[in-house]
Amino acid sequence: MTAAFFASAEDAEEAFYDAIGRADLEALMNVWADDEEIVCIHPTGERLSGPMAIRESWRAIFANNPPLTVRIKTSVSWKSLMLDVHSVVETLYLGDEPTAHGPLLATNVFQRGANGWRLLAHHVSTAADGAAESDSKAAAGSEKGRRRTLH
Amino acid sequence: MTAAFFASAEDAEEAFYDAIGRADLEALMNVWADDEEIVCIHPTGERLSGPMAIRESWRAIFANNPPLTVRIKTSVSWKSLMLDVHSVVETLYLGDEPTAHGPLLATNVFQRGANGWRLLAHHVSTAADGAAESDSKAAAGSEKGRRRTLH
Numbered sequence: 001m002t003a004a005f006f007a008s009a010e011d012a013e014e015a016f017y018d019a020i021g022r023a024d025l026e027a028l029m030n031v032w033a034d035d036e037e038i039v040c041i042h043p044t045g046e047r048l049s050g051p052m053a054i055r056e057s058w059r060a061i062f063a064n065n066p067p068l069t070v071r072i073k074t075s076v077s078w079k080s081l082m083l084d085v086h087s088v089v090e091t092l093y094l095g096d097e098p099t100a101h102g103p104l105l106a107t108n109v110f111q112r113g114a115n116g117w118r119l120l121a122h123h124v125s126t127a128a129d130g131a132a133e134s135d136s137k138a139a140a141g142s143e144k145g146r147r148r149t150l151h
Numbered sequence: 152m153t154a155a156f157f158a159s160a161e162d163a164e165e166a167f168y169d170a171i172g173r174a175d176l177e178a179l180m181n182v183w184a185d186d187e188e189i190v191c192i193h194p195t196g197e198r199l200s201g202p203m204a205i206r207e208s209w210r211a212i213f214a215n216n217p218p219l220t221v222r223i224k225t226s227v228s229w230k231s232l233m234l235d236v237h238s239v240v241e242t243l244y245l246g247d248e249p250t251a252h253g254p255l256l257a258t259n260v261f262q263r264g265a266n267g268w269r270l271l272a273h274h275v276s277t278a279a280d281g282a283a284e285s286d287s288k289a290a291a292g293s294e295k296g297r298r299r300t301l302h
Contacts, residue, residue: 037227039238041256045279047240049226075200076188078260078271082231085260087190087272089198105192107258107274109229109236120229121238123258125276128196 003030009077009084009110012117016108017070023062029055033111033118041123043104066095072106084110084117090124103127154181160228160235160261163268167259168221174213180206184262184269192274194255217246223257235261235268241275254278 004027006012012031019028032038032051040048040057048054061068070090077086090104109121155178157163163182170179183189183202191199191208199205212219221241228237241255260272 039227041258041276043276045256045277047256047278076190078234078262080231080233083229083234083236085234085236085272087274105196105198105274107192107260107272109258109260111229121236121258123238123256123274123276125192125194125274126196127198 003115006116009117012110012119013108021069025059028058031119033120039121043124043126069093082112154266157267160268163261163270164259167270172220176210179209182270184271190272194275194277220244233263
């Protein structure tokens with residue numbers, strides 16, 4: 001399989017969730033960085049380190065579940081020249097079920113290399129019921145506008 | 152309070168967990184970046200965004216718990232000029248209890264700014280029982296040595 005080139009972390013992230021939706025293990029693994037120390041933390045609390053353990057865990061997930069559809073909303077991202085970190089809220093649909101599972105909270109870490117942007121870490125955990133986000137501005141009426149220090 | 156200067160993400164991280172150990176809310180908040188979009192995800196699944204919501208949650212944690220001691224083991228870190236991401240395993244001790252809680256899995260994201268390194272995101276979730284880390288090399292006997300692409 002020819003490795004795809006991802007021009008941005010957003011492109012790599014889209015390919016990652018698209019591969020989940022198609023249960024395409026090769027495409028999924030292709031999004032990860034070529035690094036022995038990539039990390040995947042599942043909502044079950046299982047922490048996988050390295051491509052072999054991560055591949056096996058996703059192979060089992062695809063084998064033991066109906067098709068998964070993950071919709072994501074990126075809450076905030078922090079970009080630098082070589083790293084890009086996204087804090088996203090995932091909503092999960094199993095097979096034909098109309099009811100969503102989640103929300104799940106993910107921190108996705110991407111790295112720029114010779115082959116474009118790739119995934120270094122995918123940390124997912126279950127959100128508290130109905131509390132995917134508690135925002136200072138909503139909670140406390142801060143008058144400060146949105147401000148980003150990094151991009 | 153004079154803002155401390157953290158010369159590295161490791162220094163900022165040490166100050167963060169030290170502040171937790173002393174239930175020092177001002178010191179804890181001082182580690183965070185001066186940014187409206189900082190994110191703190193607790194093991195409960197609560198996601199706080201912005202300094203006011205994060206401060207209030209830690210105030211409540213300190214008010215409602217015995218002293219907390221968090222020991223951390225950094226599994227892997229990914230560094231660039233402006234961002235530094237640590238994947239760490241936390242072990243939590245409550246008050247004088249000799250038995251540890253956890254392990255907890257954290258992804259800590261740090262940013263370099265004019266005032267040194269500061270915390271942008273702290274994402275913690277509970278590890279599966281007895282499975283803080285599942286490693287490719289242990290699980291599958293990979294012969295590849297350790298290799299880091301970024302530093």
